[in-house]
Amino acid sequence: MSSKQKLMVVIGTRPEAIKLAPVVDAIRRSDWAECELVLTGQHKELLLPLIERFGLQVDHNLNVMRENQTLSHVTARILQSMDDLLVQSQPAAVIGQGDTASVLAGSMASFFRRIPFAHVEAGLRTGNIDLPFPEELNRVLTSRMTRWHFAPTGMAQDNLLREGFDPASIWVTGNTVIDALHMMLSQSDVALPSRPGRPFVLITAHRRENLGEPMQHICAAILQLAQLHPGMDFIYPVHPNPGVRQIVHRALQGQSNVLLVEPCDYPVFCQLMSRARLILSDSGGVQEEAPALGKPVLVLREETERPEAVALGCNLLVGTDTSRIVDAAQTLLLDRTVYDRMAHAGSPYGDGQASQRILEVLRQTLIT
Numbered sequence: 001m002s003s004k005q006k007l008m009v010v011i012g013t014r015p016e017a018i019k020l021a022p023v024v025d026a027i028r029r030s031d032w033a034e035c036e037l038v039l040t041g042q043h044k045e046l047l048l049p050l051i052e053r054f055g056l057q058v059d060h061n062l063n064v065m066r067e068n069q070t071l072s073h074v075t076a077r078i079l080q081s082m083d084d085l086l087v088q089s090q091p092a093a094v095i096g097q098g099d100t101a102s103v104l105a106g107s108m109a110s111f112f113r114r115i116p117f118a119h120v121e122a123g124l125r126t127g128n129i130d131l132p133f134p135e136e137l138n139r140v141l142t143s144r145m146t147r148w149h150f151a152p153t154g155m156a157q158d159n160l161l162r163e164g165f166d167p168a169s170i171w172v173t174g175n176t177v178i179d180a181l182h183m184m185l186s187q188s189d190v191a192l193p194s195r196p197g198r199p200f201v202l203i204t205a206h207r208r209e210n211l212g213e214p215m216q217h218i219c220a221a222i223l224q225l226a227q228l229h230p231g232m233d234f235i236y237p238v239h240p241n242p243g244v245r246q247i248v249h250r251a252l253q254g255q256s257n258v259l260l261v262e263p264c265d266y267p268v269f270c271q272l273m274s275r276a277r278l279i280l281s282d283s284g285g286v287q288e289e290a291p292a293l294g295k296p297v298l299v300l301r302e303e304t305e306r307p308e309a310v311a312l313g314c315n316l317l318v319g320t321d322t323s324r325i326v327d328a329a330q331t332l333l334l335d336r337t338v339y340d341r342m343a344h345a346g347s348p349y350g351d352g353q354a355s356q357r358i359l360e361v362l363r364q365t366l367i368t
């Protein structure tokens with residue numbers, strides 16, 4: 001029998017896989033811990049290429065997704081399956097990331113079984129319990145059940161301190177997404193969907209709160225910009241959600257310099273970010289990755305739980321109003337001074353060593 005401490009890592013969605021892969025890697029490299037990797041099955045098609053890319057070895061797949069399942073059902077299924085697994089595996093600690101049903105149910109199952117829970121990317125808040133829905137609630141509840149809060153930035157730490165958490169249970173580590181970005185950027189032998197010699201703007205938009213009318217406004221802005229800049233491409237990897245696909249394809253198909261492509265493999269997407277002139281996105285991860293690559297992001301949301309990048313000046317919150325998006329993009333594409341100021345504003349999300357810090361904290365507490 002192994003004398004190593006068993007750390008159970010729970011992953012539900014694409015961003016969780018990206019942000020926990022470096023933690024899994026750090027566990028595997030350590031001489032004191034071993035990893036038991038659990039997929040809840042919230043995402044399938046977006047997740048599997050990542051598992052392969054990062055060379056992750058999956059120990060359990062809870063396979064919880066059913067068609068047209070409600071949030072309550074998916075949360076309950078994960079909670080029950082996690083409970084069974086915890087009894088069977090008896091890990092020394094459970095690690096989850098972010099704000100999905102997987103992290104909520106994972107932390108709750110651990111709490112009920114008195115197994116300490118480590119929350120990666122702790123302390124993100126918009127302060128509005130309805131936005132993003134239900135992620136803000138998931139974050140707030142997960143924090144209550146967490147033993148180790150790994151806050152990516154000082155602002156996230158401040159949120160937790162304001163909510164009364166013990167300062168000794170919070171560590172500022174940087175965001176593990178920067179660790180993941182460093183791991184992937186070294187893979188340069190990837191085929192990109194960009195066209196040789198043509199500069200491009202990179203776009204992602206698929207958040208739940210942007211579905212419907214906001215998404216139509218975003219697409220109208222992309223179309224206007226594409227018509228204003230025929231010498232430039234607008235590359236948009238379109239999320240598989242049918243609600244996104246329908247609007248995007250209807251609005252943008254047929255515009256020859258808008259390239260609607262399938263979701264990209266992570267190393268491909270990292271290369272695209274690093275080569276893009278500008279990024280338009282409603283993604284959380286992209287708001288963190290792009291500043292590390294010196295790329296300005298127009299954030300297609302009304303509020304963000306990542307205010308440090310906006311405060312620093314590398315990201316600009318523009319919302320989903322068509323003319324606001326077009327005006328902001330035009331300023332950046334046409335005014336070199338404004339562009340350079342944003343591109344060189346710096347990155348608040350760490351140095352790519354977050355996973356090592358997290359593992360060291362766990363080692364110090366678990367190995368006594």
Ligand SMILES: CC(=O)N[C@@H]1[C@@H](OP(=O)(O)OP(=O)(O)OC[C@H]2O[C@@H](n3ccc(=O)[nH]c3=O)[C@H](O)[C@@H]2O)O[C@H](CO)[C@@H](O)[C@@H]1O
Pocket residue numbers: 013014015016018097098099100121132135177204237262263264265266267269270282283284285286289
């Ligand atoms: C409510 C909220 O804010 N929730 C967030 C949400 O995360 P998100 O908004 O970052 O999610 P996405 O935008 O789906 O993924 C982005 C990642 O995917 C990569 N990418 C993108 C396009 C592509 O074609 N190929 C790729 O590889 C890209 O580089 C990036 O790393 O859930 C997380 C987990 O709970 C939370 O932590 C996080 O707060």
